[in-house]
Amino acid sequence: SRKIVIKIGSNVLSDDEGFVNKETLHNIVEQVAGLYREGKQVIIVSSGAGICGVAAINKWSRRGDINYKQALCAIGQVELMNAYKEYFADYELHVGQMLLTREDFGDHIRTLNIRNTLFTLVDEGVIPIINENDSVSVDEIKIGDNDTLGALTANLWNADLLIILSDIDGVFDKNPKDHKDAELIEEVYDIDGLLTEIDSRGTSAFGTGGIVTKIQAARRVNEYGISMLLVNGKKKDILVNAINGTEKGTIFFCQ
Numbered sequence: 657s658r659k660i661v662i663k664i665g666s667n668v669l670s671d672d673e674g675f676v677n678k679e680t681l682h683n684i685v686e687q688v689a690g691l692y693r694e695g696k697q698v699i700i701v702s703s704g705a706g707i708c709g710v711a712a713i714n715k716w717s718r719r720g721d722i723n724y725k726q727a728l729c730a731i732g733q734v735e736l737m738n739a740y741k742e743y744f745a746d747y748e749l750h751v752g753q754m755l756l757t758r759e760d761f762g763d764h765i766r767t768l769n770i771r772n773t774l775f776t777l778v779d780e781g782v783i784p785i786i787n788e789n790d791s792v793s794v795d796e797i798k799i800g801d802n803d804t805l806g807a808l809t810a811n812l813w814n815a816d817l818l819i820i821l822s823d824i825d826g827v828f829d830k831n832p833k834d835h836k837d838a839e840l841i842e843e844v845y846d847i848d849g850l851l852t853e854i855d856s857r858g859t860s861a862f863g864t865g866g867i868v869t870k871i872q873a874a875r876r877v878n879e880y881g882i883s884m885l886l887v888n889g890k891k892k893d894i895l896v897n898a899i900n901g902t903e904k905g906t907i908f909f910c911q
């Protein structure tokens with residue numbers, strides 16, 4: 657695969673205390689730079705603005721308050737991009753930020769503009785980093801989770817592969833956080849079949865979508881002839897190892 661969209665979940669980027677895990681972020685950037693040098697093109701869809709916001713101002717009060725949450729994302733998005741910019745600079749790569757909402761994918765002209773901007777950034781050797789525009793996203797215009805945003809981006813860009821980095825090794829028959837005996841499902845050809853076979857309840861501490869939105873993302877890209885790989889982004893060198901097959905995950909094959 658030459659064109660890869662990589663979605664990075666918020667749990668990948670946070671440690672147990674809720675702070676940004678800079679080591680993991682740096683390792684991901686290092687791998688993306690490596691892929692780039694091999695001639696691959698990469699677009700990143702990154703969560704984690706909220707966590708970065710909490711880490712930056714060192715408090716997380718008014719938990720349930722949506723405007724407060726949006727404010728935290730506004731603060732954290734800058735921190736997040738700053739980290740990406742700094743780390744990619746070590747590999748002489750530039751980053752470009754795009755903040756999108758559902759409306760951007762529903763409107764022909766907007767979609768065309770996004771597409772052109774993405775292609776231009778990639779052509780110029782810049783790494784696009786996409787996130788939902790949280791500060792304008794009320795429920796009505798929300799995409800809601802970055803798994804879906806990653807899938808929409810992969811389809812829009814005609815990617816060859818979507819890689820979702822989460823904090824679990826892949827799809828299991830039941831939530832591996834609650835069940836020690838959960839078994840990893842390595843290959844998926846039939847998503848409807850999969851959904852009847854697994855228990856998919858629960859998300860992690862900062863997650864929004866859970867496993868369900870990841871499976872839906874697979875369905876979306878599979879329909880466009882794009883395969884999806886779900887792997888554990890907390891493991892060192894996971895991108896490289898997952899692509900060359902030395903590290904396990906779940907691959908959703910397009911028909």
Ligand code: ADP
Pocket residue numbers: 664665666667668821822823824826827828829830831832833854855856857858859860861862863864865866867
């Ligand atoms: P992210 O922030 O990476 O998007 P989420 O917390 O939204 O992650 O979703 C991943 C979580 O889904 C896992 O940490 C796990 O607790 C939960 N989960 C529930 N059921 C399953 C399952 N059958 N297989 C894998 N993960 C599951």
